[in-house]
Amino acid sequence: MRDYCIILLSAAAAAAFAPHRSFPLRLAASRATVEEATDAAVALCAKAGAPAAAEEDRRLDFAGAADAETVRANFVELVETVGDADAALRIVTNNKMVVGWKPDRVKASFDAWVERCESKDEALDLVSKNPGLLLCKP
Numbered sequence: 001m002r003d004y005c006i007i008l009l010s011a012a013a014a015a016a017f018a019p020h021r022s023f024p025l026r027l028a029a030s031r032a033t034v035e036e037a038t039d040a041a042v043a044l045c046a047k048a049g050a051p052a053a054a055e056e057d058r059r060l061d062f063a064g065a066a067d068a069e070t071v072r073a074n075f076v077e078l079v080e081t082v083g084d085a086d087a088a089l090r091i092v093t094n095n096k097m098v099v100g101w102k103p104d105r106v107k108a109s110f111d112a113w114v115e116r117c118e119s120k121d122e123a124l125d126l127v128s129k130n131p132g133l134l135l136c137k138p
Contacts, residue, residue, distance in 0.1 A: 034076070037085035041075040042068050045096045066100050077103035081110050087124050095131035105137075112138030 046068040066074075078098065079088045092098050098106060110123065113133060117123040127133050 034079055034085045037079065037089040038072055038075050040089055041092050041099065042071050045075075045092055045099050046071045071099045074099040074101075074103050078106060081107045082124055082127075083120070084124070087128055090128045091131045091134070094128070095135075098131050098134055101135060106134045108138050109134045109136055 046066060075088065075092065078091065079085050081103070082088050082091070110127060113123040113127055114120050117126060
């Protein structure tokens with residue numbers, strides 16, 4: 001009985017941390033280009049019918065409804081911050097709020113995690129699994 005409970009709990013934990021079903025499977029299987037990843041992020045995070053933000057208001061400091069151009073601009077900056085389109089797509093798949101925050105704040109948080117971890121790869125692995133860490137002030 002104990003082994004059955006452990007297996008059941010392991011399956012529940014794996015399901016809780018699995019990518020959302022709308023995650024593009026073809027991108028998960030191969031390295032995504034920045035354009036493919038950006039299109040996937042827009043499809044995943046942009047709210048249909050959201051009003052376009054003015055250029056000076058594009059980088060919102062809260063996770064409100066984002067139009068496609070806001071998501072596109074913020075996602076491209078996230079790719080530049082983490083240095084990998086696949087990792088950036090994993091981050092927004094796990095937490096869509098990341099593309100609604102100011103990119104300079106996300107970058108500052110990521111840089112702080114790089115300093116705390118032993119390497120950039122370790123920091124990237126950490127924030128990919130828990131993107132909420134990018135929403136904290138460094």
